[in-house]
Amino acid sequence: MKNKIPAQATWGGGFSNGPHPLMVQFGESVSFDARLAPFDIAGSKAQAAMLAHVGIITEAERDAIHAGLDAILGEIEAGVFQWETALEDVHMNIEQALTKRVPAAAKLHTARSRNDQVATDMRLFFKDAAARAAAELRALLAVVVGLAEQWQAVLVPGYTHLQRAQPVSAAHHFLAYAEMFGRDLARFGEFAERANICPLGSGAIAGTTLPVDREFAAAQLGFVDTAGKPRLTANSMDAVADRDLFIEFAAHCALCGVHFSRVAEDMILWGSAEFGFAELPEGFTTGSSLMPQKKNPDSLELLRGKSARLQGNLHTLLTLTKGLPLTYNRDLQEDKPPVFDSLDTLLLCLAVLRETLRGLRLRPERCAAAVADPLLLATDLADYLVRRGVPFREAHHAVGAAVALAGKTGVPLDKLSLAQVRDIHAAFGEDWASVFDLRTAMLAREKTGMPGPGQVAAQIAAWKTRLAKEMLSE
Numbered sequence: 001m002k003n004k005i006p007a008q009a010t011w012g013g014g015f016s017n018g019p020h021p022l023m024v025q026f027g028e029s030v031s032f033d034a035r036l037a038p039f040d041i042a043g044s045k046a047q048a049a050m051l052a053h054v055g056i057i058t059e060a061e062r063d064a065i066h067a068g069l070d071a072i073l074g075e076i077e078a079g080v081f082q083w084e085t086a087l088e089d090v091h092m093n094i095e096q097a098l099t100k101r102v103p104a105a106a107k108l109h110t111a112r113s114r115n116d117q118v119a120t121d122m123r124l125f126f127k128d129a130a131a132r133a134a135a136e137l138r139a140l141l142a143v144v145v146g147l148a149e150q151w152q153a154v155l156v157p158g159y160t161h162l163q164r165a166q167p168v169s170a171a172h173h174f175l176a177y178a179e180m181f182g183r184d185l186a187r188f189g190e191f192a193e194r195a196n197i198c199p200l201g202s203g204a205i206a207g208t209t210l211p212v213d214r215e216f217a218a219a220q221l222g223f224v225d226t227a228g229k230p231r232l233t234a235n236s237m238d239a240v241a242d243r244d245l246f247i248e249f250a251a252h253c254a255l256c257g258v259h260f261s262r263v264a265e266d267m268i269l270w271g272s273a274e275f276g277f278a279e280l281p282e283g284f285t286t287g288s289s290l291m292p293q294k295k296n297p298d299s300l301e302l303l304r305g306k307s308a309r310l311q312g313n314l315h316t317l318l319t320l321t322k323g324l325p326l327t328y329n330r331d332l333q334e335d336k337p338p339v340f341d342s343l344d345t346l347l348l349c350l351a352v353l354r355e356t357l358r359g360l361r362l363r364p365e366r367c368a369a370a371v372a373d374p375l376l377l378a379t380d381l382a383d384y385l386v387r388r389g390v391p392f393r394e395a396h397h398a399v400g401a402a403v404a405l406a407g408k409t410g411v412p413l414d415k416l417s418l419a420q421v422r423d424i425h426a427a428f429g430e431d432w433a434s435v436f437d438l439r440t441a442m443l444a445r446e447k448t449g450m451p452g453p454g455q456v457a458a459q460i461a462a463w464k465t466r467l468a469k470e471m472l473s474e
């Protein structure tokens with residue numbers, strides 16, 4: 001029999017020929033999973049250590065395998081390793097390269113399948129990815145909290161329905177962003193906890209008949225609890241079929257993307273001539289090739305755009321997984337590009353947002369002009385009536401009538417005469433217009449979570465303490 005294409009080196013024993021060239025091109029994943037190499041090598045070293053520990057290979061064989069894997073990692077990091085598409089994926093590329101150098105490597109795949117191998121690689125990847133996302137979020141939070149501190153004295157209108165609602169400090173607005181990204185940070189921490197479970201030893205689907213020590217391998221790889229006790233997956237079928245972490249990771253990235261997209265939208269508005277609350281850093285804006293006056297907020301627009309990609313990746317993973325029978329199916333090879341893209345996109349977006357915000361300058365005079373609108377304190381005026389014994393619904397009505405009168409007569413709400421407001425409701429006193437003092441209005445909002453200056457200062461201090469603690473534990 002003519003054997004033109006050599007049978008596949010690792011699994012080709014029962015095949016007379018290698019795969020069709022189109023199948024090689026179609027089935028390869030090394031073009032994207034090569035980035036798993038450090039995790040794959042860590043997993044293989046743990047596997048070799050475990051095999052030696054239970055006496056399946058000798059210590060000399062283990063040491064030769066370890067040295068060979070270290071050398072391969074060095075070549076990969078130096079960019080000189082020869083990746084071969086015909087060897088499909090990162091796992092077989094590394095195993096084949098090792099086998100060429102170290103005869104004992106032929107024993108490395110004992111009691112292991114690529115199914116538990118890739119599951120292990122990805123859990124190691126996810127622990128690392130979560131730490132990287134968390135580090136970026138902390139750096140972003142430091143800038144956001146810094147902005148809050150810097151602009152504590154500036155008041156801006158807060159908006160609902162994109163209509164001016166009530167005055168808040170710019171700091172309170174920025175601290176809302178800190179809450180959003182703080183939740184993302186917590187999510188990645190919880191996610192890392194769930195990733196911290198070792199599937200190695202699950203084999204292809206049903207474990208192995210060989211006397212492996214799963215706890216030993218798990219401990220080697222750092223899949224341990226705070227007391228150092230190994231954490232293992234409990235069901236070999238689920239261990240190789242489960243892609244929850246992929247979906248969760250993409251979901252956390254997508255949700256973080258929703259957050260940075262909303263921040264971006266706010267800052268696009270604030271930077272517009274219409275709002276004029278902020279000036280965006282030149283380095284993150286671009287000009288127009290036609291209109292010389294333009295300074296477009298491209299970094300913020302791209303952040304809004306890239307958040308769509310993060311949602312797309314989540315959707316890809318949900319759809320990829322939903323119809324699959326247990327356990328591993330080759331479809332699952334498609335699980336990695338969206339995850340890698342989500343990580344890369346997220347890290348870059350968080351860095352770009354951080355630097356865009358770092359260069360943001362508020363325009364206090366424009367903020368002051370906008371927040372001086374007395375209508376922003378219409379609710380405070382209703383509260384004034386409430387303090388004078390008027391039921392809130394009635395007070396709301398009375399102030400509504402005053403607002404309508406101001407609109408009709410073209411007089412600012414706070415400049416109506418005492419006679420005019422008394423005519424609307426007898427409970428208005430001589431001091432009725434005192435509520436329009438912004439300082440008083442802010443000082444009146446000092447309960448937990450409110451935008452009063454004391455509250456805001458306390459929140460800034462709390463964030464700084466939290467971030468300092470987080471940085472220490474990084």
Ligand code: ARG
Nearest residue numbers: 029089114115118328332333
């Ligand atoms: N490259 C494969 C993937 O990422 C590795 C697992 C292959 N397993 C298999 N039974 N063909 O899914």
